[in-house]
Amino acid sequence: MTQRNTLAMQDNTILYFCNxxxxxxxxxxxxxxxxxxxxxxxxxxxxKRFRPTRFVTRNGEWSLPWNQDLxxxxxxxxxxxxxxxSFAEVTDLEAIKIKNRISQGEQFAVTYSGGxxxxxxxxxxxxxxxxxxxxxxxxxxxxxxxxxHPVFWEQFIFNKFKVIDSNRYKMHDLIDMxxxxxxxxxxxxxxxxxxxxxxxxxxxxLSEGLSAGVKENLKxxxxxxxxxxxxxxxxxDLIIKxxxxxxxxxxxxxxxxxxxxxxxxxxxPVHSLxxxxxxxxxxxxxxxxxxxxxxxxxxxxxxxxxVYKIENWYNAENYQLWSMVNNNNGSKIGSTVISYKTxxxxxxxxxxxxxxxxxxxxxxxxxxxxxxRQNVSNIEINKRPxxxxxxxxxYDMLYVDNLQVQTFLKNKIENYSIDWTQ
Amino acid sequence: MTPFIDRVYQQRFGIYSVGFDRFxxxxxxxxxxxxxxxxxxxxxxxxxxxxIPNDSSDLTSANCTEFSLLDKRSQxxxxxxxxxxxxxxxxxxxxxxxxxxxxxxxxxxxTEYTKFVYLHCFALNFTEAIAxxxxxxKFSKKYLDNDWISTLTIxxxxxxxxxxxxFQIRKILYLSNSIIEAEEKINSxxxxxxxxxxxxxxxxxxxxxxxxxxxxxxxxxxxxxxTGYAG
Numbered sequence: 001m002t003q004r005n006t007l008a009m010q011d012n013t014i015l016y017f018c019n020x021x022x023x024x025x026x027x028x029x030x031x032x033x034x035x036x037x038x039x040x041x042x043x044x045x046x047x048k049r050f051r052p053t054r055f056v057t058r059n060g061e062w063s064l065p066w067n068q069d070l071x072x073x074x075x076x077x078x079x080x081x082x083x084x085x086s087f088a089e090v091t092d093l094e095a096i097k098i099k100n101r102i103s104q105g106e107q108f109a110v111t112y113s114g115g116x117x118x119x120x121x122x123x124x125x126x127x128x129x130x131x132x133x134x135x136x137x138x139x140x141x142x143x144x145x146x147x148x149h150p151v152f153w154e155q156f157i158f159n160k161f162k163v164i165d166s167n168r169y170k171m172h173d174l175i176d177m178x179x180x181x182x183x184x185x186x187x188x189x190x191x192x193x194x195x196x197x198x199x200x201x202x203x204x205x206l207s208e209g210l211s212a213g214v215k216e217n218l219k220x221x222x223x224x225x226x227x228x229x230x231x232x233x234x235x236x237d238l239i240i241k242x243x244x245x246x247x248x249x250x251x252x253x254x255x256x257x258x259x260x261x262x263x264x265x266x267x268x269p270v271h272s273l274x275x276x277x278x279x280x281x282x283x284x285x286x287x288x289x290x291x292x293x294x295x296x297x298x299x300x301x302x303x304x305x306x307v308y309k310i311e312n313w314y315n316a317e318n319y320q321l322w323s324m325v326n327n328n329n330g331s332k333i334g335s336t337v338i339s340y341k342t343x344x345x346x347x348x349x350x351x352x353x354x355x356x357x358x359x360x361x362x363x364x365x366x367x368x369x370x371x372x373r374q375n376v377s378n379i380e381i382n383k384r385p386x387x388x389x390x391x392x393x394x395y396d397m398l399y400v401d402n403l404q405v406q407t408f409l410k411n412k413i414e415n416y417s418i419d420w421t422q
Numbered sequence: 423m424t425p426f427i428d429r430v431y432q433q434r435f436g437i438y439s440v441g442f443d444r445f446x447x448x449x450x451x452x453x454x455x456x457x458x459x460x461x462x463x464x465x466x467x468x469x470x471x472x473x474i475p476n477d478s479s480d481l482t483s484a485n486c487t488e489f490s491l492l493d494k495r496s497q498x499x500x501x502x503x504x505x506x507x508x509x510x511x512x513x514x515x516x517x518x519x520x521x522x523x524x525x526x527x528x529x530x531x532x533t534e535y536t537k538f539v540y541l542h543c544f545a546l547n548f549t550e551a552i553a554x555x556x557x558x559x560k561f562s563k564k565y566l567d568n569d570w571i572s573t574l575t576i577x578x579x580x581x582x583x584x585x586x587x588x589f590q591i592r593k594i595l596y597l598s599n600s601i602i603e604a605e606e607k608i609n610s611x612x613x614x615x616x617x618x619x620x621x622x623x624x625x626x627x628x629x630x631x632x633x634x635x636x637x638x639x640x641x642x643x644x645x646x647x648x649t650g651y652a653g
Binding site: 142147158374385387 | 569646
């Protein structure tokens with residue numbers, strides 16, 4: 001992997017992201033950061049509340065301690081309220097693009113977890129490619145992929161696709177094999193985040209302890225999480241409590257207000273509670289998902305090359321445009337958790353006619369099940385994924401053990417001011 | 423449920439030693455853990471696990487070594503006169519009034535080792551079921567076609583042990599000659615191979631109700647070992 005041997009951190013160094021994370025390896029550095037100032041305290045609390053924290057805005061204001069830029073590949077398309085393509089049409093179009101690239105000699109490896117997002121991709125390819133063309137598609141999966149959706153594996157993947165073990169081979173291996181990885185990491189961004197799902201699952205518990213008036217209001221709007229009738233601000237107390245750290249609702253309030261400020265300064269409508277959490281991942285947390293494969297599941301390929309080599313299926317412009325105009329119409333979620341990604345379930349059902357999966361499939365944290373146990377002990381400890389703390393806009397990876405990096409980040413974080421609320 | 427199932431779970435279960443002609447363990451908690459205990463003990467003694475009718479009201483776990491089978495003719499193997507016993511223990515039912523109280527012929531080392539194994543079998547089963555997050559070895563073997571998984575990595579416990587931690591603990595119990603030997607080996611296993619799965623170790627020791635050795639404070643955890651730790 002090419003990287004400049006001497007990396008000089010300047011005060012005006014621009015980052016594509018910084019990933020402060022209490023992951024067991026960064027902890028000792030993070031604990032040296034002075035949190036007496038509200039800004040630095042906020043950033044450290046963010047690192048405690050979320051893991052990882054590659055939070056970067058694509059639209060609207062979201063200040064950070066350092067100079068921030070956005071990887072061009074992940075820029076948000078301009079909101080187009082007249083966008084009319086259906087999810088199925090968008091999906092089929094993406095599959096046709098792959099078909100065309102296969103005709104040019106390219107081969108692909110689809111990261112398949114058995115979850116809804118990656119099953120859509122495989123279903124789309126099966127639907128739109130010929131048997132001959134499908135020979136150019138590998139399925140990159142683990143035993144957990146089979147466990148998550150064994151019926152689909154048996155009917156559509158086993159003995160029909162060549163399979164590559166995702167626990168054994170990493171992204172750089174796929175690229176070295178001459179394959180273009182296709183990942184589904186932005187699937188949640190298109191539909192809305194697990195942070196929202198976990199609030200819906202704990203709605204009643206979170207409502208406890210709130211004032212009687214607030215509780216009654218929340219009870220009335222419980223089934224309107226994805227409704228144009230109810231603005232997310234009516235759930236404010238619930239959201240704050242959900243975003244808070246234990247015994248620290250002040251952090252929850254600050255974070256809510258930061259998101260609220262971002263929404264108010266963005267050019268995309270965000271209205272309901274589900275919109276709020278959708279926007280969280282579609283905007284600020286988007287990069288968190290997008291860069292994982294290229295920068296954390298890859299140890300050999302130049303980082304910039306990896307970013308642009310890997311095919312982020314749901315990063316396609318059409319998907320993002322679809323996502324922006326399909327809020328609160330039942331496509332993303334109904335009134336229950338089990339209805340999450342309704343439209344994607346319907347797409348899969350067209351192929352497999354599996355009622356159980358369509359009606360009852362639960363959202364799981366699938367990614368960790370398919371790549372979480374990739375062993376990186378062959379890499380120098382201070383270059384392992386847990387040590388990768390930031391990326392500059394020159395695609396230089398910054399490692400937490402580097403003293404210059406530590407000084408840079410410490411200085412930035414400790415001088416960060418809260419600029420979005422009173 | 424069904425009459426058979428309802429009846430079974432109203433009764434007790436016991437490990438019967440063919441050689442001593444006595445029960446070595448009786449309890450009503452879990453027939454499957456008891457069966458597994460008998461399997462582990464099979465390296466030392468031949469046993470059968472019985473579902474014991476409730477008419478044996480004076481039979482307790484404390485006095486079970488004084489109880490024998492009244493009429494062993496119903497327990498013989500096929501056409502031979504031998505008492506039923508097999509290479510690997512099986513589960514059988516007893517009729518009412520099948521037991522007789524007599525003297526204790528079971529050495530203490532047998533009953534003590536039996537209870538030790540029984541306790542650890544509970545710990546293994548509970549820990550496996552509660553603490554696992556991304557372990558799929560047992561599940562895969564149970565439900566997935568071998569052809570599906572033959573080229574894929576099976577994830578067992580987070581160590582580099584052949585067969586994984588739980589298998590190795592079972593093996594120790596199976597092959598050790600004494601409680602002291604088994605405990606030393608099990609503790610050594612935890613010390614050397616539980617760095618990335620502290621939660622598993624903590625749960626296991628909680629279940630067996632023992633303090634972890636002081637030396638365990640020196641166990642190193644490598645938070646960088648897997649990609650998944652980076653998120």
